[in-house]
Amino acid sequence: AQSVTQPDIHITVSEGASLELRCNYSYGATPYLFWYVQSPGQGLQLLLKYFSGDTLVQGIKGFEAEFKRSQSSFNLRKPSVHWSDAAEYFCAVGALRNTDKLIFGTGTRLQVFP
Amino acid sequence: DTAVSQTPKYLVTQMGNDKSIKCEQNLGHDTMYWYKQDSKKFLKIMFSYNNKELIINETVPNRFSPKSPDKAHLNLHINSLELGDSAVYFCASSLRGEETQYFGPGTRLLVL
Numbered sequence: 501a502q503s504v505t506q507p508d509i510h511i512t513v514s515e516g517a518s519l520e521l522r523c524n525y526s527y528g529a530t531p532y533l534f535w536y537v538q539s540p541g542q543g544l545q546l547l548l549k550y551f552s553g554d555t556l557v558q559g560i561k562g563f564e565a566e567f568k569r570s571q572s573s574f575n576l577r578k579p580s581v582h583w584s585d586a587a588e589y590f591c592a593v594g595a596l597r598n599t600d601k602l603i604f605g606t607g608t609r610l611q612v613f614p
Numbered sequence: 615d616t617a618v619s620q621t622p623k624y625l626v627t628q629m630g631n632d633k634s635i636k637c638e639q640n641l642g643h644d645t646m647y648w649y650k651q652d653s654k655k656f657l658k659i660m661f662s663y664n665n666k667e668l669i670i671n672e673t674v675p676n677r678f679s680p681k682s683p684d685k686a687h688l689n690l691h692i693n694s695l696e697l698g699d700s701a702v703y704f705c706a707s708s709l710r711g712e713e714t715q716y717f718g719p720g721t722r723l724l725v726l
Contacts, residue, residue: 532713538655543618543704544717551713588655594713601670602715604657 502527504593506605514613515583521576521608523591532594533574534602535565539587550574561585586612617641618718620705626724627695635690635721637705645710646688648680651702663688664710695725
């Protein structure tokens, strides 16, 4: 069965520091992978997605993620965090050619200190 | 130019009541979804409709009844509300073959 694990429930970084949010997935075939961000009281916004091709994908707001098949990981990175990045981040996996059903991780809450 | 919209944004009601949440998308998508986000922020799919036909029903109590009058709308009706129904309900939409789901702002339901 598909599953997504986000090992870090809560991460705190200083503004300007680099960031890496971890995501591991379990799926028997090539998955579709997504990162969404949820700001307080808001809906989910798509940051980036991986379907195939280049394993390093660029997203909005300066975020990038790298798909590593050997590690079943899709970690999200940003070189320099801004205070406005404080939010909840969700990794999700969808089945190849059938993303009718997205499986979400439990989320990582990012706190940014000035 | 809202893409996926939901009404109401907040809903506070008593146990036992019946309530509806509405969702509309103007993206021309053919697939719509309802997700439930619990108090621990865990997101889980409830239903999915493609071209007004139900394609996913994830073991949701039959007190929850989705209705899709057309491809652009997916409403969620909840009968006999229980305390455990308190959550944030998100609507989403996508176009089959493009695989990316776009989410609405959520409806925060509180059952007292």
